[in-house]
Amino acid sequence: xxxxxxxxNRGEIAVRIIxxxxxxxxxxxxxxxxxxxxxxxxxxxxxxxxxxxAAAKDSYLNAERIxxxxxxxxxxxxxxxxxxxxxxASFARLCRDxxxxxxxxxxxxxERLSDKAAMKEAAEKAGLExxxxxxxxxxLEIALSKAEKIGYPVMLKARSGGGGRGIxxxxxxxxxxxxxxxxxxxxxxxxxxxxxxxxxxIENARHIEVQIISDEEGHAVALGERDCxxxxxxxxLIEESPSPAVSESAREALLSKCEEAIRKxxxxxxxTLEFLMDKNGRFWFLxxxxxxxxxxxxxxxxxxxxxxxxxxxxxxxIPLAFTRKDIRLKGSAIEVxxxxxxxxxxxxIHLPGGPFxxxxxxxxxxxxxxxxxxxxxGKLIVFAGKREESIxxxxxxxxxLVIYGVDTNIGKQIGxxxxxAFEDGCYDTSLLER
Numbered sequence: 001x002x003x004x005x006x007x008x009n010r011g012e013i014a015v016r017i018i019x020x021x022x023x024x025x026x027x028x029x030x031x032x033x034x035x036x037x038x039x040x041x042x043x044x045x046x047x048x049x050x051x052x053x054a055a056a057k058d059s060y061l062n063a064e065r066i067x068x069x070x071x072x073x074x075x076x077x078x079x080x081x082x083x084x085x086x087x088x089a090s091f092a093r094l095c096r097d098x099x100x101x102x103x104x105x106x107x108x109x110x111e112r113l114s115d116k117a118a119m120k121e122a123a124e125k126a127g128l129e130x131x132x133x134x135x136x137x138x139x140l141e142i143a144l145s146k147a148e149k150i151g152y153p154v155m156l157k158a159r160s161g162g163g164g165r166g167i168x169x170x171x172x173x174x175x176x177x178x179x180x181x182x183x184x185x186x187x188x189x190x191x192x193x194x195x196x197x198x199x200x201x202i203e204n205a206r207h208i209e210v211q212i213i214s215d216e217e218g219h220a221v222a223l224g225e226r227d228c229x230x231x232x233x234x235x236x237l238i239e240e241s242p243s244p245a246v247s248e249s250a251r252e253a254l255l256s257k258c259e260e261a262i263r264k265x266x267x268x269x270x271x272t273l274e275f276l277m278d279k280n281g282r283f284w285f286l287x288x289x290x291x292x293x294x295x296x297x298x299x300x301x302x303x304x305x306x307x308x309x310x311x312x313x314x315x316x317x318i319p320l321a322f323t324r325k326d327i328r329l330k331g332s333a334i335e336v337x338x339x340x341x342x343x344x345x346x347x348x349i350h351l352p353g354g355p356f357x358x359x360x361x362x363x364x365x366x367x368x369x370x371x372x373x374x375x376x377x378g379k380l381i382v383f384a385g386k387r388e389e390s391i392x393x394x395x396x397x398x399x400x401l402v403i404y405g406v407d408t409n410i411g412k413q414i415g416x417x418x419x420x421a422f423e424d425g426c427y428d429t430s431l432l433e434r
Contacts, residue, residue: 002076004027004075005021005075006075006078007029007030007078010033010060011039011290011373012379016172027047029049030045031050031060035372036370039384049073073341076100077100079311082293083124088115090102104270105267107243109266111259114290128283131285144177153199154199156170156198158187161190169201170260200262202284207275208245208246209275210274212262213310213320214269215264219323222259223327224329225241226295228295228418231429234431239334240298254275255324269314292311297358302333333383336380336417341375343370345367347364347405349365361378363378
């Protein structure tokens with residue numbers, strides 16, 4: 001097992017990883033930008049190293065500085081969390097070239113699976129049904145031709161996009177002609193890559209993802225599915241497991257297919273297979289995320305499996321100690337993301353409590369919410385034996401959660417979960433836009 005791990009991240013996920021390491025008896029090193037000098041993760045870690053100014057490109061996205069910091073403090077491994085460099089194959093390779101373990105897939109594996117077209121091909125060979133789409137497109141003329149073959153409506157997507165960014169629905173050839181140059185410019189500015197591709201738009205779909213974990217010996221376990229259909233501008237707001245739209249028989253079939261697919265693909269570590277479920281209950285493979293998801297806590301509170309600890313163990317070569325038959329997939333877990341509506345200082349905060357209520361956060365009185373990074377304050381996660389009980393617990397917990405100093409989306413989240421569509425479980429990805 002690793003003696004010391006450097007956490008190449010910030011915010012709630014850095015705190016989450018530090019806590020897991022402490023429980024495992026592993027020393028931790030936090031990195032921080034000048035804007036995060038007084039952030040909670042720097043106080044909780046055994047050591048903390050400043051790696052640059054506030055701008056992410058000069059700190060949390062600066063691979064060379066992060067690896068240099070790890071070498072200076074003699075860290076045995078680096079945990080990238082989610083976002084930032086977590087799916088950057090060059091960073092994973094740089095870690096391992098310097099004798100530092102990267103807690104995640106191998107760089108060549110990450111490179112292979114991050115190519116969306118190649119990943120879809122691999123998924124189809126492994127028995128999953130992929131959404132019709134294209135590889136990266138070289139010109140508008142080719143895009144128009146491919147769109148006609150796929151059939152409108154389609155989605156125009158940035159090749160290097162992620163987190164719901166770089167996605168535009170297109171309903172006609174005229175619309176594609178007008179959007180194409182704008183989308184290329186936006187993709188270049190946001191991702192330093194102007195590559196675009198097309199994908200069939202499945203309307204009124206449910207966004208279903210399957211959490212998988214696999215070890216070096218080829219054992220793969222699907223830890224249930226999460227319904228991530230409550231979204232705004234392709235950004236997830238609420239996640240629940242299990243999905244109220246997936247029957248027991250459909251769930252069993254989907255989880256078995258995902259385990260078999262992961263074994264055939266040959267993936268090692270934590271990952272997520274994402275699907276769109278159409279109105280007929282058909283699952284269309286969308287993409288694979290080769291990292292820890294923001295919403296991993298939903299699966300943890302439902303199953304009782306600590307995903308961060310197992311991610312570390314697998315990176316250390318320890319095989320899985322359970323199968324799907326050993327996993328609890330009963331009950332209902334729901335998570336809401338609590339986001340800030342702007343920058344400011346947290347002047348006071350009161351957190352909800354009670355059995356099976358969890359709030360993953362990094363904020364405390366005096367925490368500065370800066371404009372430099374994402375707006376996530378924390379994730380409120382609850383579990384109960386039945387879905388209606390879980391919803392009631394979530395409402396009560398949200399009403400008890402009080403944050404002063406910055407505006408938040410707490411009121412909006414209460415409104416969503418109090419709506420008939422959510423309470424009945426009859427929602428899809430277009431709910432909030434409608």
